[in-house]
Amino acid sequence: MLAVQQLEAGYGESVILRDVSLKVKRGQVVCLLGRNGVGKTTLMKSIMGLLKAREGSVTYNGKDLTKKAPGLRAKSGIGYVPQGREIFAQLSVYENLLLGLEASRVKVSTVPEEAIAKFPVLPTMYERRGGDLSGGQQQQLAFARALAARPEVLLLDEPCEGIQPSIVDDIRDVIRSIKADGQTAVLLVEQSLDFVKSVGDYFYVLEKGAVVWEGSLESLDDEVIRKYLTV
């Protein structure tokens, strides 16, 4: 459903992504692996339209999104939980969630129950300012904000970075439940191989902005890990 084809993108003069192609299908969790700085976040931003493609295309359900603005991509059904969460610190938890509705394909004025049900801690802190939440709580808020728009493709950029193990477990459960529903495609950037192996179906490895390996998660063996992932 989401297809990236021969994508080239970068910042200013520098080319970061070269000839990147990948696919993510409904009900699948596809993991994007690679050492620091290889271009994983850059690829997420390019899919979301925050960075323009210089070559290649991003298509979704057969529609070419390559030239579309980020808002339109969101309204087409692509949800994004960015690295660093990007919560609005001065807004309340509930206001942060309401902002998620802006990306909804159908006009709704309340946050859908299913987005909140996955993170039961959030309703207990609706009045608190986003900036006062812990890192793990902000991560849950960012995740719920993306789910509020009922995305069909979910881009998750290092959702477990810097958060406590109990919330990592919660996030694993949420990703598994999304996968079990079979309606949403997930593209996940994650450094922890244990986490990746516990939720993923398929993986791509990036090195210097290019896909150098891909396969089912079962085929992710020590040799690939040593060659492309060990620091």
Ligand SMILES: Nc1ncnc2c1ncn2[C@@H]1O[C@H](COP(=O)(O)OP(=O)(O)OP(=O)(O)O)[C@@H](O)[C@H]1O
């Ligand atoms: N806004 C920017 N302007 C210029 N260069 C950038 C910008 N953001 C990232 N880069 C560069 O692009 C390259 C890829 O960065 P990117 O953040 O996509 O990597 P990554 O694989 O997500 O790394 P990490 O695991 O550290 O998040 C790096 O060399 C980085 O310095």
